[in-house]
Amino acid sequence: MFLLAMRTLRFRKGSFIAGFLAMFLGSVLLMSWGGLFESGLRNVVPPERLAAAPVVVAGQQAYRLSDGSTEVKLPERVPVDRSLADTIGRLPGVERTVADTSLPAGLVKGDDVVTTDVPTVGHGWSSATLAPYTLTDGTGAQKAGEVVLDRQLAERAGLRVGDQAKITLAGTDRTYKIVGIARNKGVSSQKAVFLADSEIAGLLPRKDEADLIAVLPKPGVSTAELARQVTAVAGEHKALVLTGDARGRAEFPEAQRSTMNLQIVSVVFGGMVTAVSLFGVASPLALAVQQRHREMALLRASGAVPKQLRRMILSETFVLSIAATALAVLPGRALSSWIMDRLVDGQVASAQMTFHLGWVSIAATAALALGTALGAAAIASRRATRVRATEALADADVQRRPLGKARILFALLCFLGSASTGVLTVTVMKGPMAGSTAGSSTTLFVMGLALLGPRIAQGMLAVLGLPMRLSGLSGTLAALNTRARAARVAAVITPVMLLTGIACADLYMGTTEVTMAKERYSETMHADSALIAPPGGFGPGTLDEVRKLPGVGAASEFVSSVGYVDSPKDPEQTKDGRPTQGITATGSAGTAPVTPTAGSLENLRGNSVALAEAHATSLGRGVGDEITMRLGDGTQVTLKVAALFAAKDGFESILLPADLLARHTDTGRATRIMVKAEPGVSVAEVTASLAAFAATRPGAEAADRDVLTESHASAFNTEVLANYLVVVVVIGFGALAVVNSLVTSTVRRTREFGLQRLAGSTHQQVLRMVGIPLVPVPVRQRVSARRAGPSAP
Numbered sequence: 001m002f003l004l005a006m007r008t009l010r011f012r013k014g015s016f017i018a019g020f021l022a023m024f025l026g027s028v029l030l031m032s033w034g035g036l037f038e039s040g041l042r043n044v045v046p047p048e049r050l051a052a053a054p055v056v057v058a059g060q061q062a063y064r065l066s067d068g069s070t071e072v073k074l075p076e077r078v079p080v081d082r083s084l085a086d087t088i089g090r091l092p093g094v095e096r097t098v099a100d101t102s103l104p105a106g107l108v109k110g111d112d113v114v115t116t117d118v119p120t121v122g123h124g125w126s127s128a129t130l131a132p133y134t135l136t137d138g139t140g141a142q143k144a145g146e147v148v149l150d151r152q153l154a155e156r157a158g159l160r161v162g163d164q165a166k167i168t169l170a171g172t173d174r175t176y177k178i179v180g181i182a183r184n185k186g187v188s189s190q191k192a193v194f195l196a197d198s199e200i201a202g203l204l205p206r207k208d209e210a211d212l213i214a215v216l217p218k219p220g221v222s223t224a225e226l227a228r229q230v231t232a233v234a235g236e237h238k239a240l241v242l243t244g245d246a247r248g249r250a251e252f253p254e255a256q257r258s259t260m261n262l263q264i265v266s267v268v269f270g271g272m273v274t275a276v277s278l279f280g281v282a283s284p285l286a287l288a289v290q291q292r293h294r295e296m297a298l299l300r301a302s303g304a305v306p307k308q309l310r311r312m313i314l315s316e317t318f319v320l321s322i323a324a325t326a327l328a329v330l331p332g333r334a335l336s337s338w339i340m341d342r343l344v345d346g347q348v349a350s351a352q353m354t355f356h357l358g359w360v361s362i363a364a365t366a367a368l369a370l371g372t373a374l375g376a377a378a379i380a381s382r383r384a385t386r387v388r389a390t391e392a393l394a395d396a397d398v399q400r401r402p403l404g405k406a407r408i409l410f411a412l413l414c415f416l417g418s419a420s421t422g423v424l425t426v427t428v429m430k431g432p433m434a435g436s437t438a439g440s441s442t443t444l445f446v447m448g449l450a451l452l453g454p455r456i457a458q459g460m461l462a463v464l465g466l467p468m469r470l471s472g473l474s475g476t477l478a479a480l481n482t483r484a485r486a487a488r489v490a491a492v493i494t495p496v497m498l499l500t501g502i503a504c505a506d507l508y509m510g511t512t513e514v515t516m517a518k519e520r521y522s523e524t525m526h527a528d529s530a531l532i533a534p535p536g537g538f539g540p541g542t543l544d545e546v547r548k549l550p551g552v553g554a555a556s557e558f559v560s561s562v563g564y565v566d567s568p569k570d571p572e573q574t575k576d577g578r579p580t581q582g583i584t585a586t587g588s589a590g591t592a593p594v595t596p597t598a599g600s601l602e603n604l605r606g607n608s609v610a611l612a613e614a615h616a617t618s619l620g621r622g623v624g625d626e627i628t629m630r631l632g633d634g635t636q637v638t639l640k641v642a643a644l645f646a647a648k649d650g651f652e653s654i655l656l657p658a659d660l661l662a663r664h665t666d667t668g669r670a671t672r673i674m675v676k677a678e679p680g681v682s683v684a685e686v687t688a689s690l691a692a693f694a695a696t697r698p699g700a701e702a703a704d705r706d707v708l709t710e711s712h713a714s715a716f717n718t719e720v721l722a723n724y725l726v727v728v729v730v731i732g733f734g735a736l737a738v739v740n741s742l743v744t745s746t747v748r749r750t751r752e753f754g755l756q757r758l759a760g761s762t763h764q765q766v767l768r769m770v771g772i773p774l775v776p777v778p779v780r781q782r783v784s785a786r787r788a789g790p791s792a793p
Contacts, residue, residue, distance in 0.1 A: 016320070018284040018743060023317075023324035026277035027369040029729060031332020032339055033270040034365035035357035039340060040262035044354040045248030045255040051186055052132045053098070053214035054223040056242045057084065057234050058250035063634055065564060065573065072575040073260060075562045076632035077253045077666050079209035080239050088213065091229045093221040099210035100127040103203060104535040104667060105193050106168035106699045107149070109157045113168060113534065113699040120153065120535065121190045122169050124197035130214050131184045133192070137161050138180030141196045147176035148194040151183040167193060168699055170203040171539030171669050189252070189352055205668030212250045213239075248352060253666075255350035262349045269339075272506075273729060274372065275443070276499060282376035289313065289381050310381050317377035318370070325366045332365070333357050407451050414448030417441075438509055446501035453494035460493070477756075477769045496738055503727045527591040527674035529687040530558070530708055534699025537662070537669025542697075543584065546673050549693055551686040553678035554590030556583050557658035557670035566636060567628040568619050578615075579653040580632070582661030582670070590676035594655065599623040599643030604657050609639035612652035616644050629654070631664040746770065 050056055059078025064071050085099040105122035106113035114120075125141040125148060133148075138161040141148050147165060149157075159165055163178050182194070201207060217226045223243055231241045242250055249256045289296075296309055336357055343349040421441035449456060467475075482489050531546060538557070546555045559582030565573055583592050588601040597613060604610055609627065611619070621627055625641050639656070647653070662670050677686040683704060690702035753766050761769075 019281075019288060019317070020320050020324055022281045022284045023321050023369070023373050024328055026281050026372060027321075027325040027328035027366070028332045028335060029273045029277055030270075030365045030369045030372070031328055031357070031362065032336035033266060033273050034361040035333060035336025035355060036262065036266040036339060036343075037270060038356045038358060038361040039349075039353060040259055040266050042354075042356050043249075043256065043259045044245050044356060045252050045350070045352050046245050046354060047247040047251050048186055048189055048352075049127075049131045049184075049192070050212075050214055050247050050251050051130070053130050053216060053247070054243060055215040055217070055226050055230055056247045056250045057088065057213040057215065057230060057239050058211075058242060058253075059634065060238055060240050061249070061253060061256055063564070063630060065575070070575050072564070072577065073256060074632055074634050075577070076664060077211055078634045079206065079211060080213055081237060082208055082210045084234065084237050084239065085210070085213045087233055088215055088230055091233065093217055093226050093229050094215055095218045096216045098124075098126050098130060098214040098216075099212075100124065100130070100214060101200070101204055101209075101211045103169055103200065104537075106535040107153055107157055107193065108166040108168060108173065108698040111695065111698060114153065114157045116153065116156065116191055118188065118190050120150075120193060122167070122193050122195060122200060122203075124200045125194045126197050127214070128182060128192075128194055129216075131186060133182040133184045133194075135180050135182050138178070140180055141194050141199075142179075143196050144199045145176055146179045146196055148180035148182050149178055150191040150193065151181050153191040153193070154178070154181050166698075168534045169193075169195075169536055170205075171533070171537045171542065173698065205663055245354075252350060252352045255352045258348065258350040258353065262343065262353070265343060265348060269729075272443075272502065274368070275447070276502070276729065277369070278372050278376055280499070281373050282379055285317065285373075285376050286379070310378070313381040314374055314377055317373050321370050321373035324373075325369050328369070329362060329366075411448045411451035414444045414451065418445035418448065442505035442509070443502055446498055446505070449501065450494050450498040453497065456497070457489050457493055475769075481769070499731070503731055507724070507727045526593065526676065527556075527708075528677045528683045528705065529675045529690055530703050531673040531675065531690050531694060532701040532703055533669070533671045533673075534697055537667045537671050538673065539669070543670075543673055546675065546690070546693065547587070549689045551678055551681040551689045552675050553681070554587040554676040556587040556591040556674050557662075558583060558591075558672040558674045559658050559661045559665060559670050561632040561661055561665050563632065563654055563656075564630040565619065565627060566630050568621070570615075571618055572615075580656060580661060581653050582656050582658035583674075584658050587676075591674040592655070593653075594645035594647065596643040596645045599641070601643050601655070603642040604655060605642075606657065607637055607639050607660065608642040608657060610643040610645060610655035611641060612647035612654075613644050614647070615652045615654075616641065631661070633664045635664050 047053075047056075057080060059080050061074050061078055062071050063074050080099075082099045085097040088094055089097040100123060103122040105120045107120060108114070128140070128148070135148070136151055138148070147167065149159065149165065154160065157165070159178055161178055161181060164175055165178050166173055166175050176195070180194075182192075215226060215230055217223070227241055227243050234241050240250075299309060300306075337355055340349065340355050344351045344353075418441045421444065422438075425438045425441060543555060543557055546552060561580045561582075562577040563580035564570075564577045570578075581593065583601070583604065585602050585604045588604065592601055594601075594610070594612075596610070599610070601610060609629070611621070611627075616622060619627060621641055623641050623644060626638055627641065628636060628638050630636050637660075643655075645655075658670050662668060675686060675690060677683060687702055687704045694700040694702045756766055756769075757763075
């Protein structure tokens with residue numbers, strides 16, 4: 001049967017090409033998913049600034065929730081104790097250690113900060129050897145008031161050795177003397193400014209901690225031996241010892257955090273691609289098998305058994321799939337890399353993460369593509385290979401396609417699953433979590449409709465038959481043809497119905513989530529405007545200066561992060577933690593995003609916390625009680641409940657004092673000051689007052705409510721971008737599936753078109769008949785109708 005299948009392929013060029021294209025595109029999509037999944041799974045982040053340090057010690061970014069079963073990635077950098085550097089430095093294989101901390105910085109030129117395509121970061125001069133940076137002019141920064149600039153940064157600002165440079169660092173502007181210019185071709189993710197070690201240590205929010213410790217070996221000591229010695233010491237401090245590409249995780253902790261985003265996108269994308277590929281491949285295969293009923297009937301009448309027919313169809317599909325998958329490797333890799341770049345542009349994935357599509361992923365996705373194609377072929381051939389020979393001969397001319405019990409059962413299960421997840425979405429899921437079940441509900445419902453495609457096609461044709469008949473003879477013929485070929489029409493419209501349903505559901509689910517986030521944020525935001533900090537956050541005294549501005553009625557610092565409740569056990573806590581916000585007690589009455597129902601936000605000072613009423617109830621805590629929290633950098637703190645407030649389900653946040661929360665973020669300082677206008681002062685007036693103040697602080701900006709709302713909604717980039725990627729894939733693949741099915745279906749009707757021409761129909765009448773069922777007439781249909789001239793048999 002295999003040789004027979006191969007020999008007859010050349011007589012079915014149309015169905016051969018349609019099936020091959022469907023499998024090729026399905027394989028390309030699966031390959032593109034494989035690259036995303038492997039990149040997220042590997043999480044390879046090569047070091048740049050730490051390239052010369054073979055061993056790096058960093059804090060553990062992983063943390064287990066209080067139940068001990070769930071491990072989460074902490075959202076802020078976990079520091080290490082600076083004293084550990086001295087301990088490691090006394091090891092026999094260690095030449096030198098460098099305790100390094102990065103501080104966001106900005107080089108000021110005129111009244112604004114010099115911008116580049118990467119951030120500017122401040123370091124101590126001792127860390128310059130880690131890249132290593134090489135001086136091209138001048139000397140290193142050895143004492144207070146001296147700075148060494150990255151060469152590209154200095155060239156952009158037009159500065160050189162001996163000039164004075166104004167730098168925004170740690171929330172304040174300072175003037176430094178440029179004593180050196182350094183360069184490093186290997187560092188592409190930041191522009192560095194180097195200060196004297198003693199001076200940068202005085203700017204740190206927590207002077208006894210460092211971001212990481214770089215370890216340099218003595219001559220002759222291998223990296224493996226050095227790592228072994230360091231691990232013995234670092235383990236006592238619960239620190240992580242990194243070598244090779246893993247060192248990049250210490251340099252770019254945000255890349256490690258974005259791993260989860262990429263994994264989420266790849267899982268969503270992969271599930272949709274697999275489903276779309278299965279239906280997209282099954283449609284042209286089903287149509288091709290339907291058109292071969294007469295051939296199957298003759299083979300059955302000649303003595304072929306169903307097993308042989310199935311083997312013949314599967315053999316054809318296997319050969320086509322192998323060829324399509326082999327050709328799909330390079331386009332799939334290119335598409336996967338392109339999607340990865342788009343995720344980086346959307347800040348869903350880190351730019352430092354390396355794209356990977358290795359042979360294991362290629363083999364796995366190739367096997368999945370082959371399995372998808374063979375599964376689609378098995379489904380498509382089920383009817384043709386199970387009928388008796390006499391029935392098959394009749395079935396070849398007249399399409400009687402009752403739905404099988406298995407198909408009806410699976411459709412009912414899909415509808416039941418859709419109803420269950422829909423009810424779960426409405427009654428149980430809260431806030432942003434509702435999208436996780438809403439998407440499944442819609443997908444299951446559309447899949448149920450696709451399984452009942454022939455019956456739905458008959459219903460649609462019955463409804464559309466009357467207006468089609470009213471359009472004249474061509475419309476009457478079109479109505480009769482579609483009714484007689486309901487199964488083939490179903491094979492054409494089913495992928496359209498399925499893919500359109502999934503695309504619309506994903507598209508509107510994303511926009512709905514963003515709209516909901518904007519509405520909730522707008523409802524809870526009491527402030528009228530905000531002052532957004534320059535690089536490094538706000539310095540001491542900035543809040544007091546803002547409060548004295550004309551038109552300002554109240555002002556409060558604002559910090560955002562994520563926290564985890566350790567004790568008592570939080571029954572609704574997930575690995576995403578609880579949104580945690582820091583505010584200033586004084587001025588919170590006019591700017592806080594909540595309205596207290598018990599206690600007072602004025603008491604939110606020191607180690608205190610304000611909780612949503614529903615959250616406090618689930619914890620069994622009230623005003624005056626204590627809870628234990630793990631902040632974003634892994635620090636555990638005991639907090640006293642100072643106030644309770646009302647919040648909508650799914651949008652409960654935790655409020656902490658701004659100064660407490662800021663110390664445990666990467667910046668170390670408040671990044672916004674929320675402002676409420678005085679009575680009688682318009683929002684425009686107070687925003688203008690803030691803008692005038694921001695003009696005196698290079699890098700600072702003033703924003704009104706609309707800007708703040710849009711900024712908040714941008715946090716949903718991961719879900720929205722994932723939905724948009726699915727929509728693009730579905731639309732593209734759906735278009736090809738429709739064209740494939742239409743071409744295959746129309747080419748098969750050449751004999752019918754010829755008979756119509758012999759009966760007196762004109763070329764235009766044939767085209768109108770084909771085009772009336774609300775489907776655009778492809779060029780290939782015109783060619784088929786033209787070829788089927790009056791002389792056709």
